[in-house]
Amino acid sequence: MQYNSRNAGTYAVLDLKGDVDLSCSPDARKQILQCLEAGRHLLIDLSAVSYIDSSGVASLVEGYQTAKKKNLRFGLVGVSSAAMGVLQLARLDKVFPIHASVEERMSADG
Amino acid sequence: MSSTANVYALLAKGEAYSLEDQLELLADVTQSFAESLEIEATLRNAIEKFMQYLDAEAASIFLLDTDTVADNPDLVCRACAGPVDISGLRLPGDTGIIGKTITSRCCQIVRDVSKDPDFAKQVDADTGFVTRSILCTPLIVRQKCIGALELINKRGGDGLFDDQDRHLLGALASSAALAIHNARMADRLVEQERMRKELELAREIQMDLLPAPGRDGFPVVGMNVPAREVSGDFYDFLRRDDGLIYFSLADVSGKGMNAALLMAKVSSLLHHLAREISDPGELLTRVNVELCESISHGMFVTIVAGFLDPASGRIDLANAGHQPPLLHHGDGSFEEIVATAPPLGVLAGCQFPVTTLKLNDSSLYLFTDGVTESLDENNRPLAVDGFIELVRAAEYGPAARRLQGIVAELRKPAVSQRDDITLMVIETDGDRRPDAMKTQQIFALHFRAEPERLGPVRALVKRAAQSFGCNETLADKLVIAVNEACMNVIQHAYHGDGSGEVSLEVRTNGTQVIFRLEDQADPIDLKCVQPRDLDELRPGGLGVHFIREIMDHCEMGHLEKRRGNYLEMRKAID
CATH class of the missing domain: 3.30.565.10 (Histidine kinase-like ATPase, C-terminal domain)
Structure with missing residues (x-):
């Protein structure tokens, strides 16, 4: 897995790439929580995720819950079909706010 | 000198007893009853005190004999004090003043027995004792009269028992009745525990009658889960010197100890004969003749018995009134092996036809109705279809593991086991998977x-x-x-x-x-x-x-x- 963080308006955007599995999900979790600890609204870009396992999904759930607690905005953008398949299995596709892109999310925020 | 001893000392001097003395005695006796479940000894000890305290010549406790189930149970003397030992004396339940006390459930004072028509003279005649006056009170516990406490011949004063004696004896009797009741309950518990241990032992012996599991890959695997401590089901198998493998699975009618004993007899007979006889029809005929001669009325045995030739996979089997075995073919389909003859122990002259089949890559399941009559969570019997589902779900792996899987399903809390569960599977290689050839x-x-x-x-x-x-x-x-x-x-x-x-x-x-x-x-x-x-x-x-x-x-x-x-x-x- 590779990751990269960038800014888009009031959001921090975390791009995750490659396979998000048990070997790297602890890193992904750390990145997600760090952004939120810093008080940033967070979007996670999953467009380049080729695989995500339940430990990766667990990190997303933890991010979502942490953001809620801190009153920060949180969302997934550009979810790849591989990642979407897993989110659907976990019945989380209706739980996470999901948008096609960062831009679409920002215009949805208004 | 303790205060209780004090009371007896006073009594010995013939002094009248006070209310405190009475309470003292009552407390003393109640305490000794409470402490002891050795009821005979406690009663002997208590009756001695009652006699001394109430200044009588003799005293006795008669209990209705709980072992006799007659409408009018006998009276048995369980403890006595005085010059004549009548303990163990057995009288018809309506005898004399005691009988009257018990029937009326009221305390009786008889000042002169010679004038009382109810008095039973025979005991005096037999023992040489001379009864003059009697105080007799019923022993009542939980509204049930269990016997009576009797004092004979007041020694002091005018030689007559009075109302004070009657009240005191009534109080002592309540305490004694409760102690007897408790001791009986305790005895019953001990007896139940002994029965439980015996059943456990019987179960161990019975489990020992089942064959030890064969080595890995042995073609026959069986399993038995009794519904009670002991089971009426059994299975058996053995490899004969000529290589043939005998197998049987049976269900003895009824449950519990008599079924278990019959099971022991039938399985031993078969086990012995199966070394000599290789025709399952003849085997069952022989055992049937023996059983028809000796079996208790109304009991019978359903059984499937047969022989497997492990080299060729050929099975000869005979079925005496048992559930049809189920053949699970390699292609996943099921076939019932139907053959009918009456159960063993019913009809002396009957024949048991032999069915021959080839095992090939199939597995033959034998089972008792405890399997098919298990109730699912909706209280519906599993039936053969339900059993087929379980076999299908546990289709792969070594036979022993598959049977364990099936039994685990049958023993789930949602499924209620009503009868002994016994299962056997036979396949030419007990460790093969039905689809192994194809995987x-x-x-x-x-x-x-x-x-x-x-x-x-x-x-x-x-x-x-x-x-x-x-x-x-x-x-x-x-x-x-x-x-x-x-x-x-x-x-x-x-x-x-x-x-x-x-x-x-x-x-x-x-x-x-x-x-x-x-x-x-x-x-x-x-x-x-x-x-x-x-x-x-x-x-x-x-x-x-x-x-x-x-x-x-x-x-x-x-x-x-x-x-x-x-x-x-x-x-x-x-």
Whole structure:
């Protein structure tokens, strides 16, 4: 897995790439929580995720819950079909706010 | 000198007793009753005190004999004091003043027995004792009269018992009645415990009558789970010197001890005869003749018995009134082997026709109605169809493990076991899988239980899935399930310390792909591996859900021959 963080308006955007599995999900979790600890609204870009396992999904759930607690905005953008398949299995596709892109999310925020 | 001793000292001097003295005696006697469950000794001791205290010449306790179930139980003297020992004396229940006391449930004072028509003179005549006056009070506990307490011949004063004596004896009698009742309850508990131990022993003996499991790959495997401590079911098998294997499975009518004893007799007879006779029809005919001569009225035995030639897979069997055995063919279909003759012990002259079949790659299941009559969660009997479902679900693996799987299903809390459960499976190789001929290994690999190994494993699984024609979506799902299964081994079986090995074998039988994972970790608690409720939003616990969701069939357990756990997952492919 590779990751990269960038800014888009009031959001921090975390791009995750490659396979998000048990070997790297602890890193992904750390990145997600760090952004939120810093008080940033967070979007996670999953467009380049080729695989995500339940430990990766667990990190997303933890991010979502942490953001809620801190009153920060949180969302997934550009979810790849591989990642979407897993989110659907976990019945989380209706739980996470999901948008096609960062831009679409920002215009949805208004 | 203790205060109680004081009372007796006063009495010895013939002084009148006070209220305190009475309470003292009552407390003393009640205490000794409370402390002792040795009722005979306690009663002897108490009656002696009553006699002294109430200044009588003799005293006795008569109890109604609880062992006689007659409408009018006998009276038996359980303890006495005085010049004549009448303990053990048995009288008809309505005899004399005691009988009257018990019938009327009222205390009787008789000042001059010679004038009382109810007085039974015979006891005096037999013992030489001269009875003048009597004070007799009933022993009542829980509204039930269990006997009476009797004092004879007041010594002091005018030689007559008075109302004060009557009140005191009434109080003492209540306390004595309760003590007797408690002691009887205690005896009953002891007796129940003894019976339980005996049943346990009987069960052990009975279990010893069942054959020890054969070596791995032995063609016959059986299992018995009694509904009570002892069982009316049995199964047996033995390899004869000529290589033929005798097998039988039977159900003795009724349950409990008499069924168990008959079971012991029938199984021993068969076991002995099966070494000499290789025609199952003749075998059953011989045993039937013997049973018809000796069996208790109304009892009978249903049985399937036969012989397997392990070299050719030929089975000859005969069925005496038992459930038809079920043949599970290699192609997955089922066939009932129907043959009818009456149960053993019913008709002396009857014949038992022999059915011959070839085992080939099928498995023959024998079972008792305890299996098919088990009730599911909706209180419906499992029936043969339900049993077929269980056999189908436990289709693969060594025979013993399959039977264990079936029995585990039958013993789930939702299923109520009404009868003994006995099962047997016969196949030419007790360790083969019915589809073993057809399954083809795609690949097998071993890897260290480290997260870094998961990527390459996923790549291999995906390639394998594609190689037997899975579409992209299915291949991705299989990858997810296998990945989660491997993760579980790494994280939970090995606790994430990267120390152990995982082996993964992928096979296909043309219609299913089969993934089997094995580890070398300590046995995991299988109850803990459960999918969680997805409505509850929390980070962990999704893996098991993914596996269950994706795969058609999952089975996990502990390895038999070495330390470790296995998980076998199946998925239909087009």
